[in-house]
Amino acid sequence: MVWLVLALLIGIAVGSVFRLSEKALRLLDFSVLASLAFMLFGLGIEIAQNPKLQKTVNNHALSVFVLLASVSLASIFWGWILERGWAALWRQR
Amino acid sequence: MAAALALISLGLGILLFRLNLTPQPLLKFASELSFTALCWMVFAVGVMIGTQRDVWRKVMQQRWKLILLPIGTILSSTLVAAFVGKLMGMSMTTGAAIGSACGWYSLSGVAVAKIWGAEAGLLAFAVNFLREIIAFGLVPVIAKQWRLAAIALCGATAADTTLPVIAKSTNPEGALIGLISGGIITASVPFVIAFLSSLAG
Numbered sequence: 001m002v003w004l005v006l007a008l009l010i011g012i013a014v015g016s017v018f019r020l021s022e023k024a025l026r027l028l029d030f031s032v033l034a035s036l037a038f039m040l041f042g043l044g045i046e047i048a049q050n051p052k053l054q055k056t057v058n059n060h061a062l063s064v065f066v067l068l069a070s071v072s073l074a075s076i077f078w079g080w081i082l083e084r085g086w087a088a089l090w091r092q093r
Numbered sequence: 094m095a096a097a098l099a100l101i102s103l104g105l106g107i108l109l110f111r112l113n114l115t116p117q118p119l120l121k122f123a124s125e126l127s128f129t130a131l132c133w134m135v136f137a138v139g140v141m142i143g144t145q146r147d148v149w150r151k152v153m154q155q156r157w158k159l160i161l162l163p164i165g166t167i168l169s170s171t172l173v174a175a176f177v178g179k180l181m182g183m184s185m186t187t188g189a190a191i192g193s194a195c196g197w198y199s200l201s202g203v204a205v206a207k208i209w210g211a212e213a214g215l216l217a218f219a220v221n222f223l224r225e226i227i228a229f230g231l232v233p234v235i236a237k238q239w240r241l242a243a244i245a246l247c248g249a250t251a252a253d254t255t256l257p258v259i260a261k262s263t264n265p266e267g268a269l270i271g272l273i274s275g276g277i278i279t280a281s282v283p284f285v286i287a288f289l290s291s292l293a294g
Contacts, residue, residue, distance in 0.1 A: 079241040
């Protein structure tokens with residue numbers, strides 16, 4: 001966590017102090033996408049290497065699925081309400 | 094594009110491992126390399142935030158939504174998981190503790206196992222880990238219509254692992270909101286789990 005905070009603060013400082021060209025920003029944007037692919041590739045290897053996770057998902061598939069779906073939907077619903085306003089609930093009907 | 098790339102990369106990692114095609118050094122240092130890539134992404138997001146001079150002013154215009162987003166995300170996840178957990182035959186505090194982690198799987202796995210037992214701990218780990226994984230796939234899709242809903246789905250991870258996806262799918266303003274929301278959730282989760290453990294007796 002410390003490294004991430006440090007990386008973020010250094011990034012904000014670099015972005016605030018230096019005027020980066022449009023080309024440099026596009027390159028940075030592309031590097032985010034490439035790093036994301038790399039990070040998730042590594043995460044995939046970690047998942048495949050983790051027998052505990054697979055065991056839990058296999059043994060408690062229904063509990064995992066129902067809990068995961070309910071917390072995800074509840075969070076999305078909350079964000080949606082905040083974005084659209086409470087009145088959106090009635091407008092949808 | 095980001096959603097497809099996320100799912101393909103993840104799937105490729107799993108597939109190559111299963112087929113024994115992953116190079117040995119990559120296998121050994123997968124975790125370290127992933128973390129280095131994450132640090133670079135967070136740095137890049139920081140640069141993007143830093144270059145936008147008026148991003149802080151725009152974010153502050155959100156006022157009460159900045160606080161309500163993380164608080165509501167924790168409360169909605171906790172309460173829904175408590176009731177769903179009860180329906181699935183767990184105690185309400187166990188379900189609530191699993192939901193309250195909001196994607197912070199490393200903490201929830203250990204903390205829930207210590208208080209509610211190893212099985213609940215594994216369940217907490219799996220649910221919160223998979224929440225992060227589905228956020229990678231769904232955020233680019235949801236953020237097109239509802240930016241705050243996408244950030245709420247990420248929960249605590251909006252301040253670290255899913256921050257680059259939020260930044261890529263929204264704009265520097267969305268990234269900063271995600272950072273603040275994820276930061277508040279990350280700071281709150283240990284207190285919420287401690288409170289729930291006191292209720293569990």
